[in-house]
Amino acid sequence: MRTLIAIITLALVTPVIAGTRSVTRSESVNGRETRLLNVVEDDGDHYATWENNGVRYRTEDPGVLAKIEDALRSQREHSTKHSDLGRKHSALGREHSALGREHSKLAREHSRLARSSSADVEARQRELERMQRDLEIKQRDLERRQQDLERQQRELERTQQRHEHDTDAKLDEIFRRAEKEGKARRY
Numbered sequence: 001m002r003t004l005i006a007i008i009t010l011a012l013v014t015p016v017i018a019g020t021r022s023v024t025r026s027e028s029v030n031g032r033e034t035r036l037l038n039v040v041e042d043d044g045d046h047y048a049t050w051e052n053n054g055v056r057y058r059t060e061d062p063g064v065l066a067k068i069e070d071a072l073r074s075q076r077e078h079s080t081k082h083s084d085l086g087r088k089h090s091a092l093g094r095e096h097s098a099l100g101r102e103h104s105k106l107a108r109e110h111s112r113l114a115r116s117s118s119a120d121v122e123a124r125q126r127e128l129e130r131m132q133r134d135l136e137i138k139q140r141d142l143e144r145r146q147q148d149l150e151r152q153q154r155e156l157e158r159t160q161q162r163h164e165h166d167t168d169a170k171l172d173e174i175f176r177r178a179e180k181e182g183k184a185r186r187y
Helices: 002-011 062-115 120-182
Strands: 020-029 034-043 047-054 057-061 184-186
Touching: 002 062, 034 062, 047 062, 057 120, 062 120, 120 184
Parallel strands: none
Antiparallel strands: 020 034, 034 047, 047 057, 057 184
């Protein structure tokens, strides 16, 4: 669920309306700590707000905004990787579906053959059994690939969690430093 929320939230990185862009990331940790980042660009008005554990900052400084964009780059890369993994899952799902149709077709052929009184029933039966073994090999391959994708996804989620923690620390540092330099204000 957390990954889904992260993906949806990171999808907001893309332009919403021509000339307007807004990035929002929000997360609640242990029911008490809240992190909220808003980066808004709207026809020349470009600012960012950051809230972490009740401390709020706002900046409009272009240098600080550039540092924030750099800090968020790894999250965009993770979002792209999640998207790629999603496409792979989808392709694998289509292959599973096609294999299911082949299984169904083979089952219908078995049924038709069982009702048949043809002389070549045994030969056809052996051929269908060979086809069944081939389908089972394909099924095992698909299951292995599915497990591999799931492993990749778990690995990506662990990496993403570490990067989110690092990104939050970077954002805290960026806003604290900007406040000291008079480029951000606390409110």
